[in-house]
Amino acid sequence: MTHPKTFTGLALTLALISPAVALAATEGPSGLDFYEVPAISTTTHGDLIWYREATVDLGGGVAGFKAWNVMYRSTDSLGAQNAVTGTILVPTAKWSGFGGRPVVSYAMGTHGLQQGCAPSLQMQAGTDYETENVKAVVNAGYAVLITDYAGYTTGDVPTYLAGESQAHAALDIMRAASQVPGTDISEDDPVAIWGYSQGGQTATWAAELAESYTPDLNLKGVAAGGVPADFPVTADYLDGSSGASFLLGAVIGLAEQYPDNIDLDALTNDAGKAAIEQGKNECVFEALFDFMNDSIEQYTANGETLDEMLEDENVYEAVAAQNLGSGKPTVPLYQYHGQADEFIPISQHTDLKSEYCSRFANVTFDVYPSEHIVTQFQAAPTVMDWLDDRFSGYPALNGCLTFSPAPESTANPGGGDFVVTLDQWFLDGTMHLATLDQDVVLPEESTMTADTNITQETMVGSLDVPDFQTSLRIAGIKTDVWLSIQQVGDIEGEVSLSDEGILAIDGTVAANVVINAVGRGFAKIPFKHCKTEEPVVFDLDYAGPISDLGSGQVTFIGDTYFPDIEGCAGLASLFTALMSGPGQEYSFRIEAPAPQQWK
Amino acid sequence: MSDNRLATLVFVLLLTGACAASGVKAEESGADARTDAQIQSSFMALFAGSQSDVAQPRPADVSDVEWRVLTGVSADDADPEARLALLLDNLRFRKALEAFRATxxxxxxxxxxxxxxxxxxxxxxxxxxxxxxxxxxxxxxxxxxxxxxxxxxxxxxxxxxxxxxxxxxx
Known part of the structure; x- marks a missing residue:
């Protein structure tokens, strides 16, 4: 590929070097001093500069592990040496599988450009929004290597979305990890790379570059989701849309990597300069809301549009240099994308699959039904199964023999409110009848559909519960009960997403519980109007990390009051005594529909 | 034949008998096809096999089927008498409310x-x-x-x- 103008990146990096001189494999300082780049004696990419034991908070439900921070040598997109920080997690349980413990280089998605947004610092603080995926790897017994990417060292600016730089960082951390005392990681250990969004871009670049950049790496496979593969197309999709902050970040990051191509000072007006300063000092969710739906022409010196900006040969060269597909993955590649992705268009990712297939790469492509953030976490179990198979040595089935057309986007239109649509999500519901002390489980076909408007902070939706039969033991007699849950009005509520990535839902849904019949076996006593005389009100309250939405962990739990039963052919009083009253507990868990393989 | 199976047989016979009387099969019948009395009769048959150890006699304002079901449900409780009293209270309140709405x-x-x-x-x-x-x-x-x-x-x-x-x- 043609590199944009050679940049004096090495000179800039060297200018940040502090007087301290680090030797290879020395223990680094505590606190933020660790992120001060020392004088470096090694010139081999992947060599460890320094390390320290670290405290990492992944929340609950994770197997025991030890953690280290590392700073190591890597290479930016222009071939200049740089220093990159990262984190190593190694399960404390002895690896019981065949050969060395597998290692996953987990490439994080967008975190924001401020130093405090760095994955290593967020994981230390217990605020990293991607911890669910990291936990999945640790719980599989694999070691996890997480690069911060270049630019989170003190005084630097991340070269956000500079594909080759990011890929180098994700590849080099393997060698660095093998040099940290006590990790028991060897350079020969089997390794895979997994990433989503920015991390998916990183992983895919690594798949293309691994053979030439780290030829000795024992790379078994790469999983990459939500990948921005065609930058001009993705930039056009983001411009003036809900994900505009990612475009702003890309402009800042690429200008940092290619200052000779992108002269931000000359290209921007005062508002643009202010936006850049603000963008450099925010983390991902704060920036998402602050710049939502902004257009690039608001910030350019003479109101140039994105297309006009890309007509500049130098700018275009730097942007197009991030396009994937000029190389070929030499290991199996698992690609996946949300069909309703509102940030990264699915079409340019399916195009990349076609490109790789034309080069006889081994590629599988799964289409998830939801939007960008949901897909990031919904895919984890499938990705882990795929990685397990690669580490176990099973051959990856090539999905290139495709008979169906590429999936078309179902994303909500850009430029308006940021709406996350839950389209016919599985509803795993249980109600506990207090008096009878028994559970009623909603049928498997039950679904919930809702539009969660993050901009307006509203949620509107509906439940679809097919009529169903349940079995209750009443007075020692097994009794079949045929029920309907008839929703009254819409699901309504408030929804918010905090700067820290915490999703909060405060909603309600009302429904009449209808007893259609009781009986035993084939013999039914039908009722025509037997139901609660007022709707039952279920509060739908939830607060947790946004990743819970994708990982199927959003569960509405509460207790409610079942009103009296009416219209049951003289049996209403008895049914009321048995079923009505307070303390009726319920649990409604929602989960996105399963992905489909595009083949 | 166990009590439950006997009860099921009685229930089915009563149910089909009730439907035959109105000229429809049980599976095809709708609520309109039966009177409240027929439905209550079928329901009574459904719980014919329920048993309880409650010694007290059935109160006059509680029907036989209500008594069978409520005493049967209470029997599983650690304090059956207190549970039965609560259920009867709920039943009576609901009946009184229905009566008030009617009269x-x-x-x-x-x-x-x-x-x-x-x-x-x-x-x-x-x-x-x-x-x-x-x-x-x-x-x-x-x-x-x-x-x-x-x-x-x-x-x-x-x-x-x-x-x-x-x-x-x-």
Missing amino acids: ETAELGEQLLDALPQRVEQGAMPADRAQRLQMQILSVLEADPPLRRQRAQEEARRIGVGFDIRKVNS
């Missing part, structure tokens, strides 16, 4: 109003639901709007709800 007699209405504070206190009914019932009952008992408002305030206080009704000048 709109003042005496029944007052009895219901008197029962509500204890039901709220026992946690059998939330205060907002109890207050809605008070308003329903008072709309029948008290024709004069100012008096009804005054009574509503008094009754609301009995269930721990305080509010003022103010005239809004248009």
Whole structure:
């Protein structure tokens, strides 16, 4: 590929070097001093500069592990040496599988450009929004290597979305990890790379570059989701849309990597300069809301549009240099994308699959039904199964023999409110009848559909519960009960997403519980109007990390009051005594529909 | 043949008999095809096999099927007598409410109003639901709007709800 103008990146990096001189494999300082780049004696990419034991908070439900921070040598997109920080997690349980413990280089998605947004610092603080995926790897017994990417060292600016730089960082951390005392990681250990969004871009670049950049790496496979593969197309999709902050970040990051191509000072007006300063000092969710739906022409010196900006040969060269597909993955590649992705268009990712297939790469492509953030976490179990198979040595089935057309986007239109649509999500519901002390489980076909408007902070939706039969033991007699849950009005509520990535839902849904019949076996006593005389009100309250939405962990739990039963052919009083009253507990868990393989 | 299987047989025979009497098969019949008595008869058959160890006799205001079901449900409880008393209380309250709605007699209405504070206190009914019932009952008992408002305030206080009704000048 043609590199944009050679940049004096090495000179800039060297200018940040502090007087301290680090030797290879020395223990680094505590606190933020660790992120001060020392004088470096090694010139081999992947060599460890320094390390320290670290405290990492992944929340609950994770197997025991030890953690280290590392700073190591890597290479930016222009071939200049740089220093990159990262984190190593190694399960404390002895690896019981065949050969060395597998290692996953987990490439994080967008975190924001401020130093405090760095994955290593967020994981230390217990605020990293991607911890669910990291936990999945640790719980599989694999070691996890997480690069911060270049630019989170003190005084630097991340070269956000500079594909080759990011890929180098994700590849080099393997060698660095093998040099940290006590990790028991060897350079020969089997390794895979997994990433989503920015991390998916990183992983895919690594798949293309691994053979030439780290030829000795024992790379078994790469999983990459939500990948921005065609930058001009993705930039056009983001411009003036809900994900505009990612475009702003890309402009800042690429200008940092290619200052000779992108002269931000000359290209921007005062508002643009202010936006850049603000963008450099925010983390991902704060920036998402602050710049939502902004257009690039608001910030350019003479109101140039994105297309006009890309007509500049130098700018275009730097942007197009991030396009994937000029190389070929030499290991199996698992690609996946949300069909309703509102940030990264699915079409340019399916195009990349076609490109790789034309080069006889081994590629599988799964289409998830939801939007960008949901897909990031919904895919984890499938990705882990795929990685397990690669580490176990099973051959990856090539999905290139495709008979169906590429999936078309179902994303909500850009430029308006940021709406996350839950389209016919599985509803795993249980109600506990207090008096009878028994559970009623909603049928498997039950679904919930809702539009969660993050901009307006509203949620509107509906439940679809097919009529169903349940079995209750009443007075020692097994009794079949045929029920309907008839929703009254819409699901309504408030929804918010905090700067820290915490999703909060405060909603309600009302429904009449209808007893259609009781009986035993084939013999039914039908009722025509037997139901609660007022709707039952279920509060739908939830607060947790946004990743819970994708990982199927959003569960509405509460207790409610079942009103009296009416219209049951003289049996209403008895049914009321048995079923009505307070303390009726319920649990409604929602989960996105399963992905489909595009083949 | 076990009690349960015998009960099922009796239930099916009664159910099909009830349907045959009305000229339809059980599987094809709708609620319209049966009288309340037939439905209650079928329901009675469904619980013919239920047993309980409750020694006390069935109260006169509780039907045989209600007694069988409620004593059967209570039998599983650690304190069957207390559980049965609670269930009977709920049953009787509901019956009284149905009777009041059918007859709109003042005496029944007052009895219901008197029962509500204890039901709220026992946690059998939330205060907002109890207050809605008070308003329903008072709309029948008290024709004069100012008096009804005054009574509503008094009754609301009995269930721990305080509010003022103010005239809004248009």
